[in-house]
Amino acid sequence: MSESRKPHSPLEQLTDRLFATERKPEDFRFDASVARVFPDMIRRSVPGYTTVIPMIEVITEQYAQPGSHCYDLGCSLGASTLAMRHGIRHTxxxxxxxxxxxxxxxxxxxxxxxxxxxxxxxxxxxxILDTELMDxxxxxLNFTLQFVDPGKRAGLLSRIAEATRPGGVLILSEKIRFESxxxxxxxxxxxxxxxxxNGYSDLEISQKRTAIEQVLIPETLEAHRxxxxxxxxxxxxVWYQCFNFVSMLALKAGPTDSE
Structure with a gap:
């Protein structure tokens, strides 16, 4: 989301201090407390996030087809939704x-x-496992699949592929792990x-990692591919990588690709 589109409500500009003090260990949840600080949290936690979002607009502009559906699955506060919105040229x-x-x-x-x-x-x-997908x-899926039960990921991706038109694309951004x-x-x-x-303390890093490690399950790049x-x-x-965060394009062949 560009600076010109950011709302000026103080509620939306809170600094992420959720893990700044000692707290009882519990699994990470996308509740109201996270939603209030989410723009600051993801910007300071995900390397390359501020590059991925505007590039989603560029990719959407290239692949959005007239009369089709475009989906942002796991849209959170809508940064990637808005990027897609501005990339779509077909009313x-x-x-x-x-x-x-x-x-x-x-x-x-x-x-x-x-x-x-x-x-x-x-x-x-x-x-998103219940969302009807068509055309x-x-x-x-912008840093979303990693929060889906690993046993249900293949089924979700199969439904997305089946619903995707020839020449269509899935943008999949994920935290990954490495074979080595x-x-x-x-x-x-x-x-x-x-x-x-980005200003996080060792305590914040440690507590966030403990909270999220049973919720966010990363996989290797080869497993995704x-x-x-x-x-x-x-x-x-792979169109983008920064440290252990990547963004991939999964494409369905169009009519000209098979000629």
Whole structure:
């Protein structure tokens, strides 16, 4: 979301201090307390996030097809939804944002209302595993699949691939793990240094990691690639990586691709 589109409500600009003091260990949840600080949290926690979001707009502009559906699955506060909204050049496209957190959807509605694009956005508060998908040209899973039960990921990706038009695309951004323990150690250390450079203390880093490690289950790049191809996509490529965070494109072959 560009600076010109940010709302000026103090509620939306709170600094993330959720893990700044000692707290009882519990699994991470996308509740109201997280929603209030989420823009600051994700910017300071996910390397490359401020690059990924505007590039979703660029990718959407290239792949959105007339009369199709575009989905942002796990839309949270709508940063990627708005990027897609500004990338869609066809007024007959249907843009749908889905999240199972009512607190996220409530604040997402706030951002959508302040945005200046005339394209309607249909927000749904539901589990993305239950979302009906159809006639899609662009679908985004922006740091969302990693929170889905690993046993249910293949089924979700198969449904997305089946719903995707020829020439359509899935944008999949994820935290990954590495086959090599040595590389995993290096990339994790660099990620923690990124957080420290953004003002997080060792206590905050440690407590957040404990809270999220049973909720966010990362996989290797090869696991993602193999599953996307098995799901029905024809090509998978990495378009962005920063430390242990990547964004991939999974494409369905169009008519000209098979000629």
């Amino acid at each position: 007959d496209c249907t843009l749908v944002g889905v999240d199972n957190s009512s607190a996220m959807i409530e604040r997402c509605e706030h951002y959508i209302a302040l945005d200046d694009s005339p394209l309607p956005v249909h927000l749904r508060c539901e589990d 899609a040209s662009v679908t985004t 323990d040595a590389e995993q150690s290096i990339q994790t250390r660099l990620h923690h240094e990124f957080k420290r450079a 193999s599953r996307l191809l098995a799901a029905g996509f024809d090509q998978v490529l």
